[in-house]
Amino acid sequence: MSRLTATATCTAHRAIVEQTGQLVSQPLLAERVAWLTGLARELTAEIVAGRWSAADLDALASGVGLDGRALPAKGWMAVRRLGWGVSPAAGVHVCDRVLRCAQEQAARLLRLALHRRELVAAIVATWPREPSKRTDADWAALRAVLPDRAGAAEIRNRTRQVRAYRDAHDGQLPADLTELEGPPACAAQIVLAAADRQLATLERTGERSARLRVKLPLTASPASARDWAWHLLPIALPPTVPAEAKLCAPTLWVAKGRVRVDLPFQTSIGFAPATGHVIGCGFDWGLNSLLTGTIGHLTAGGRVVTDGRPLAYDASGVSAKLHRLRAEREHLATKRKHQERLLAGITPADPRFPALAAAYEVIVLEHERVCARIRHLNKALAWSAARWAVDQALAAGATVIYLEDLATLEARGRRGRANARLSGQVRGQVVEAIRHLAAKNAIAVVTVPARGTSKYCPRCGDGASVLQHCPAPDRLAERGWAWAHCPACGLSCDRDWAAAERILARGLLGQQATRTDRTTGTRTIRQVVEGNVARARRPRKATRAARRARRTRTDLHPRPAARDRAKNRLTPKRPTRTPNRHPANNVTTSSRVPDRRTVPAPPPNMGGQRPAGQAPQTTRPPAGRTGLARDPHQRTGFHRVAATPVLPLGPYADSPPRPRPPDLPEMLRQT
Ligand SMILES: [Zn+2]
Numbered sequence: 026m027s028r029l030t031a032t033a034t035c036t037a038h039r040a041i042v043e044q045t046g047q048l049v050s051q052p053l054l055a056e057r058v059a060w061l062t063g064l065a066r067e068l069t070a071e072i073v074a075g076r077w078s079a080a081d082l083d084a085l086a087s088g089v090g091l092d093g094r095a096l097p098a099k100g101w102m103a104v105r106r107l108g109w110g111v112s113p114a115a116g117v118h119v120c121d122r123v124l125r126c127a128q129e130q131a132a133r134l135l136r137l138a139l140h141r142r143e144l145v146a147a148i149v150a151t152w153p154r155e156p157s158k159r160t161d162a163d164w165a166a167l168r169a170v171l172p173d174r175a176g177a178a179e180i181r182n183r184t185r186q187v188r189a190y191r192d193a194h195d196g197q198l199p200a201d202l203t204e205l206e207g208p209p210a211c212a213a214q215i216v217l218a219a220a221d222r223q224l225a226t227l228e229r230t231g232e233r234s235a236r237l238r239v240k241l242p243l244t245a246s247p248a249s250a251r252d253w254a255w256h257l258l259p260i261a262l263p264p265t266v267p268a269e270a271k272l273c274a275p276t277l278w279v280a281k282g283r284v285r286v287d288l289p290f291q292t293s294i295g296f297a298p299a300t301g302h303v304i305g306c307g308f309d310w311g312l313n314s315l316l317t318g319t320i321g322h323l324t325a326g327g328r329v330v331t332d333g334r335p336l337a338y339d340a341s342g343v344s345a346k347l348h349r350l351r352a353e354r355e356h357l358a359t360k361r362k363h364q365e366r367l368l369a370g371i372t373p374a375d376p377r378f379p380a381l382a383a384a385y386e387v388i389v390l391e392h393e394r395v396c397a398r399i400r401h402l403n404k405a406l407a408w409s410a411a412r413w414a415v416d417q418a419l420a421a422g423a424t425v426i427y428l429e430d431l432a433t434l435e436a437r438g439r440r441g442r443a444n445a446r447l448s449g450q451v452r453g454q455v456v457e458a459i460r461h462l463a464a465k466n467a468i469a470v471v472t473v474p475a476r477g478t479s480k481y482c483p484r485c486g487d488g489a490s491v492l493q494h495c496p497a498p499d500r501l502a503e504r505g506w507a508w509a510h511c512p513a514c515g516l517s518c519d520r521d522w523a524a525a526e527r528i529l530a531r532g533l534l535g536q537q538a539t540r541t542d543r544t545t546g547t548r549t550i551r552q553v554v555e556g557n558v559a560r561a562r563r564p565r566k567a568t569r570a571a572r573r574a575r576r577t578r579t580d581l582h583p584r585p586a587a588r589d590r591a592k593n594r595l596t597p598k599r600p601t602r603t604p605n606r607h608p609a610n611n612v613t614t615s616s617r618v619p620d621r622r623t624v625p626a627p628p629p630n631m632g633g634q635r636p637a638g639q640a641p642q643t644t645r646p647p648a649g650r651t652g653l654a655r656d657p658h659q660r661t662g663f664h665r666v667a668a669t670p671v672l673p674l675g676p677y678a679d680s681p682p683r684p685r686p687p688d689l690p691e692m693l694r695q696t
Pocket residue numbers: 482483484485486490511512513514515516
């Protein structure tokens with residue numbers, strides 16, 4: 026895995042017809058591209074609807090073609106090998122490459138459906154007695170038959186879907202996905218990755234520009250080859266596409282009168298090994314914040330030591346906004362459904378119809394806008410959080426990031442309800458974004474089992490000492506959620522921080538059991554290896570004056586010359602115990618960070634907030650939390666996000682140097 030693929034969304038504003046040199050304006054170009062994507066969509070929909078049956082999905086899932094050979098990975102080739110031909114409407118001339126693109130898109134849709142089908146089959150096979158609340162035995166039975174990449178949100182949504190079907194069909198469970206839902210909707214787009222130079226070519230013309238040469242129809246239903254013409258589309262590349270990146274065949278679609286070009290590009294990246302990590306970051310999906318993390322290292326003696334600095338990305342302001350938007354979306358959906366019912370009850374001749382129809386259109390538009398707002402906010406939040414997490418890892422010189430496995434993170438009890446604000450979907454996006462950004466920097470991302478990470482003490486008992494959860498450090502006797510307290514060793518710290526330490530320990534100690542998925546390249550540790558985590562402050566670097574004093578063997582703090590001539594030597598010191606000296610720079614350090622927090626959390630609503638304006642808002646750290654005060658220089662891209670600043674502290678003094686990614690020729694020699 027030495028190449029990383031990302032997609033840049035570009036716009037083609039105009040084009041030139043190659044043969045005549047005629048300039049094609051944006052509206053005309055958008056119309057011609059829309060004709061092409063429309064043709065492809067019709068063909069795709071025909072294949073998908075025609076093959077939406079259990080027998081055909083079985084044939085695709087079997088991976089064997091009509092001739093007994095294994096199906097190729099390329100979707101359009103697999104569809105052709107299965108004999109699923111398609112032809113355009115009578116009188117329409119479409120070249121074979123357009124058919125290929127349609128078959129490719131159909132194959133992608135059907136292959137995605139295979140994953141959903143496997144999931145539904147597993148859920149139906151292990152249908153629990155109480156579908157809203159699976160017991161541990163139910164989960165174990167489900168896990169045994171589930172496909173590997175199934176997330177908790179996916180399972181929940183499919184379970185709801187199956188339950189709705191059962192309620193509508195007198196307790197009958199669906200026999201197959203094709204009974205549960207209709208064929209998937211096909212987007213109006215053309216996947217040029219399946220075409221070759223007979224339909225499209227792409228070349229880079231400069232550091233920031235490329236040129237797409239594509240054959241477009243000149244009418245809505247081209248009757249012959251003469252109704253097609255080569256168009257040259259200049260494309261400006263965004264600055265995120267590096268000059269050395271390799272451009273791949275794009276996907277074209279039309280949105281709001283513009284031709285959008287989804288342009289995948291590949292960059293070479295360093296190799297992140299699965300094992301051999303010394304410095305790592307552990308992140309927990311917080312109850313108090315979106316992400317809580319800790320940085321630590323594995324000592325030569327096999328102990329996990331963290332640097333005692335809690336890292337937190339607190340997005341409670343944004344998640345409250347998302348919560349309000351979701352409530353609004355539900356409200357609008359209810360209204361829309363109600364008006365649909367009203368409209369269905371009257372005929373267009375009814376005098377009330379025009380007013381109702383107009384109101385209905387407004388509601389539909391508003392609903393779409395709120396949905397788009399939620400989508401964009403989710404995406405922006407996910408990338409901001411991921412950027413912050415990877416920056417923290419880079420600043421600490423970490424080579425690995427450990428996360429909780431979302432698949433094993435089952436929503437249970439209070440945790441599930443509190444976390445419903447930041448849905449599993451956002452978390453999935455954060456994981457994807459962290460994987461992408463970490464891969465760019467040759468940092469491995471490994472998931473560890475989530476179970477019990479916040480239940481047991483990270484400091485004592487090797488993962489067997491149960492923590493008590495309370496509301497705040499000065500209310501240890503009450504029952505709560507935000508704060509963790511260990512009666513055995515006296516540890517008292519933020520609940521999510523304790524969980525992040527557990528996650529880091531599970532990762533660093535269990536790295537020998539790391540498994541890499543062959544198809545996706547994702548790394549997972551399934552085995553739980555527990556161990557205690559110590560907290561020790563990083564050794565401070567000696568100041569220049571201290572270094573000089575050591576070199577010249579002089580006193581760091583020279584005394585004034587003694588007035589009394591009789592006193593001409595230093596007063597002998599009393600013998601002291603050997604100080605804790607760090608071998609690397611011979612500086613006395615306090616090695617331990619106190620495990621007990623004695624200062625109570627500040628009372629709520631202390632001090633007022635300035636009105637919004639140019640001056641940065643001073644955000645009070647949340648109750649019981651330190652080091653989270655908002656720094657205007659720590660930009661997260663959000664007004665209402667408080668995140669621990671990224672401090673470039675560098676790797677630990679005694680840790681080995683960060684492995685450099687090998688050169689490409691060297692990697693080729695190794696394989
Ligand atoms: Zn303890």
